[in-house]
Amino acid sequence: MKFVFPPLPQTVIPVRGQDAVFPVNRIYCVGRNYAAHAVEMGHDPDRDPPFFFQKNRDNLLPEGTDFPYPSMTGDVHHEIELMVALKSGGTSIAVADALDCVFGYGVALDMTRRDLQAKMKDMGRPWEVAKAFEHSAPCAPLVPAAEIGHPSEGAIRLKVNGELRQQGDLNQMIWKVPEMISYLSDLFELQAGDVILTGTPSGVAAVQRGDIMEGEIDGIGTLRVAVA
Numbered sequence: 402m403k404f405v406f407p408p409l410p411q412t413v414i415p416v417r418g419q420d421a422v423f424p425v426n427r428i429y430c431v432g433r434n435y436a437a438h439a440v441e442m443g444h445d446p447d448r449d450p451p452f453f454f455q456k457n458r459d460n461l462l463p464e465g466t467d468f469p470y471p472s473m474t475g476d477v478h479h480e481i482e483l484m485v486a487l488k489s490g491g492t493s494i495a496v497a498d499a500l501d502c503v504f505g506y507g508v509a510l511d512m513t514r515r516d517l518q519a520k521m522k523d524m525g526r527p528w529e530v531a532k533a534f535e536h537s538a539p540c541a542p543l544v545p546a547a548e549i550g551h552p553s554e555g556a557i558r559l560k561v562n563g564e565l566r567q568q569g570d571l572n573q574m575i576w577k578v579p580e581m582i583s584y585l586s587d588l589f590e591l592q593a594g595d596v597i598l599t600g601t602p603s604g605v606a607a608v609q610r611g612d613i614m615e616g617e618i619d620g621i622g623t624l625r626v627a628v629a
């Protein structure tokens with residue numbers, strides 16, 4: 402095949418303890434999936450079911466690389482999240498079968514231009530300018546489910562400069578991982594390589610240049626990112 406210009410390299414996520422890497426297809430993100438975060442953003446968790454938006458795969462930032470403070474914002478926030486990486490997909494996947502699609506899990510950040518998001522919300526416009534910018538999804542290496550199983554509970558937390566900012570537990574998710582996969586598969590044909598960011602616990606706040614973000618999910622791993 403001849404290309405009119407060289408195609409971009411495949412986006413990949415390293416896998417802990419393996420030479421093989423995970424080739425990324427699409428990134429789905431769920432909003433308001435922890436009740437305490439929905440409340441802090443001014444929503445009623447009972448009346449506002451979670452919903453999805455997307456990032457681009459080239460928004461991923463591998464661990465070991467600084468997060469460059471983005472343009473056009475003065476209020477970029479951290480959102481620590483569990484990442485779910487799929488090894489297979491399909492449509493209309495039953496909740497009971499959904500975990501069979503999961504390759505592994507990782508620690509990730511859904512960095513958000515909160516000021517632009519608020520503007521877009523006010524105007525009823527899409528969120529891409531707030532969510533889908535370059536380097537907006539720092540992520541740690543994936544851990545295979547074959548090694549750790551499918552965690553449905555475990556502390557998830559984020560410290561900034563050593564100070565605890567976000568804290569929750571995976572068991573506080575409103576929509577559980579199998580339900581998210583099943584729901585997405587009714588809307589889209591999920592594919593191997595798709596990843597899901599599963600929402601953030603409460604405590605989101607702004608970062609500044611020079612800050613060090615340290616995320617951790619019990620049983621899955623850690624993620625350390627500097628804001629440059």
Ligand code: MN
Nearest residue numbers: 480511600601
């Ligand atoms: Mn998020």
